[in-house]
Amino acid sequence: MSLWFMLFLRALRLFVVNTLTRTSPTMDLRSGTPVWLLEAGSLREWPDLEGPRDADVVVVGAGISGALAALHLAEAGFDVLVLDRREAGRGSTLASTGLLQYEIDNSLVELGERIGREPAARAYRRSVAAVEQLGALVATLGHECGFAWRPSLYLGVTGQDAALLDAEARVRRACGIEVELLDARDIRAQYPFQRPAAIRSALSAEVDPLRLTLSLLRRAESLGATIRTGPCAELATIETGRMASVVTTTAGHVVRAGHVVFATGYESERYLPQPIGQLLSTYAMATEPEASLEDWDDRCLVWETARPYLYLRTTPSGRVIVGGEDERITDADARDALIGGKCADLVRRARGIWPSLRLAPACAWGGCFGETPDGLPVIGTPPGRPRTHFALGYGGNGITFSLIAAQVITASITGHADPDAELFRFGRPSLGAG
Ligand SMILES: Cc1cc2nc3c(=O)[nH]c(=O)nc-3n(C[C@H](O)[C@H](O)[C@H](O)COP(=O)(O)OP(=O)(O)OC[C@H]3O[C@@H](n4cnc5c(N)ncnc54)[C@H](O)[C@@H]3O)c2cc1C
Structure with a gap:
């Protein structure tokens, strides 16, 4: 055994994140026929992992979260390896309806009550920026991925909602987000239905999530990233330490990497000490x-x-x-x-x-x-798991959150803390006991 290898082993403070993957069945993430398959045409696929490999960063998961993380890391100059046991984009990403909204499932008023007005305003502004940045990114991809800017119309349902929407519009404007408040007469004049009130925002978009994911992966590949998908690219165990991590796949291939990004979507719970959502x-x-x-x-x-x-x-x-x-x-x-x-x-x-x-x-x-309880994603490194980064874009804004995750994780790996990382960290009080 070489001296370097012995030092490497000593430096490795081993812990096994998941020894059960080999025997845990793959989660059934979706069923039925998502519309994107009706319009997909021929899709870009990647080969399976064939042997051991080293990389600066391993990204586990080739859905929208993994694709965005891989692209950001490749742009930052890292040698990136993306692994997925499914074909790229065929997990939850294929089920997404492709709405890109800055408005998260908890209104700004509700989020403010939960985490404080200033952090809530920062989370909303970060979401606005993410939608704008996604639009700018798509414009550089050169592939058709069904992206279009659209207004969003948030409809009140009951008479009481008019007052709620009025309050929501005021707090959004106070934090610099332009919205229109429509009353029942405005709605009747502009749409073929009646509702007591609505908030209309210009800052939304729609996309085909499958084609977007494949385009992002192709761009990451053009910058040097390697993408491997199939049964041999399934992470079985990870041993991680202060200097490096060792990923072993179910086929027994060993990958040594400086950092591991878990972009494993709703299957991530099995890699965490306790549920986060x-x-x-x-x-x-x-x-x-x-x-x-x-x-x-x-x-x-x-x-x-x-x-x-x-x-x-x-x-x-x-x-x-x-x-x-x-x-x-x-x-x-x-x-x-x-x-x-x-x-x-x-x-x-x-x-x-x-x-x-x-x-x-x-x-x-x-x-x-x-x-999650606060409607925000969970992004970052869990306590005691150095060099391991999770991109968990839970909630109806999964794609917008995935972009924020790619930015926060890339900043962390390059040693430049993201100013909003605290809002999304593991163990924040607004996640409750988890
Ligand atoms: C019906 C529906 C509608 C939705 N609509 C929207 C919407 O309009 N807008 C929006 O923003 N979000 C929406 N979402 C949420 C969105 O789909 C998710 O937030 C997003 O797709 C998550 O992407 P992901 O890349 O994190 O996960 P996934 O796409 O699931 O990717 C994770 C990948 O990790 C791989 N993986 C897991 N474990 C391993 C392992 N051990 N080894 C190797 N690979 C592994 C999986 O195979 C998978 O491909 C919707 C979700 C559903 C179900």
Whole structure:
């Protein structure tokens, strides 16, 4: 054994994050047919891992979180290896309905009550910046990924919501986020439905999450990143220490790396000492292309104050996507059994908002979904796990949060602390006991 290797072993303060992966079944993250597969055409795939390898950073997970992290790290000059046991983008990312919103599931008023007004304002402003930065990034990719800027329309449901939305609009404006407050008359004049009030924001967008992920990975690859997907690219164990980490895959390949980024989505709970969020199931359906969307000419992203909320968007090919109908179940068979009924419920509820739409179902799907108590992502290094970074973009803004995670983790690995890292850290009081 060489002296260097003995020193390396001594420096390694071993702990095994997950020795059970070999025997734990892969989580069933989604079921049904997400609309992106109907329009995907031929997709870029990557080869499986064939042997041992070294890298500056291993990113485990080739969904939207892993793709954004890999690109940011490759841009920062690191030798990056991305590993995924599935094909790229085929985990929860494929189930996403692709709404890019700065508005998180907890309103700014609610978040302020939970974590304080100033941190809440910072979290919202960071979300606004993330949506803007995603738009700028997509513009440089040179691939069509269904990105379009859209206004978002946050609809009040009951009469009491008018006052809530008024308060929400005021706090958003106070922290520099421009919004329009619409009353019932404004809504009737501009949309073919009636609601007591709404907040309209310009700073939102829509995207095809699968194509975006594949484009980001291609860009990372062009900057030197290596992407390996398939059964031999499944992380089995990780041993991590002060100087380096050793990842072993289920095929027995060993990868030595300076840092490991877990972009493992809702399957990450098994790598953590305790749960950080609540997992549930959520549903979506997409229609055949509508004959006409002329009374939806701003193609706004629609969502509402009810919890769980219903949401609607259009696609470039003229389909309507409707999502919501969350259920507090995690069992995949139970989730699958509900898809047909949930599709019918989504159509019925969407007709309640937009009666002029035909809404003929083309496909429906369901997926695992995670939320944290404060509605913010969990990003960073858990206590006692040096060189290990988690990008857990839980919540309805998973994609926006994934960009923030890529930025915070890249800053941490390059030794430049992100000014907002504290908002998203493990163990923050607003996560509760977790
Ligand atoms: C129905 C639905 C609608 C949604 N709509 C939206 C939306 O409109 N907007 C939005 O922002 N978010 C939305 N989300 C949330 C969004 O889908 C997620 O936040 C996001 O896709 C998570 O991406 P990820 O890359 O973190 O996870 P994933 O896409 O699941 O990627 C994680 C990857 O890690 C891999 N992996 C896990 N463990 C291992 C291992 N041991 N070894 C190797 N690889 C491993 C998995 O195979 C997987 O590919 C929605 C979710 C659902 C279910």
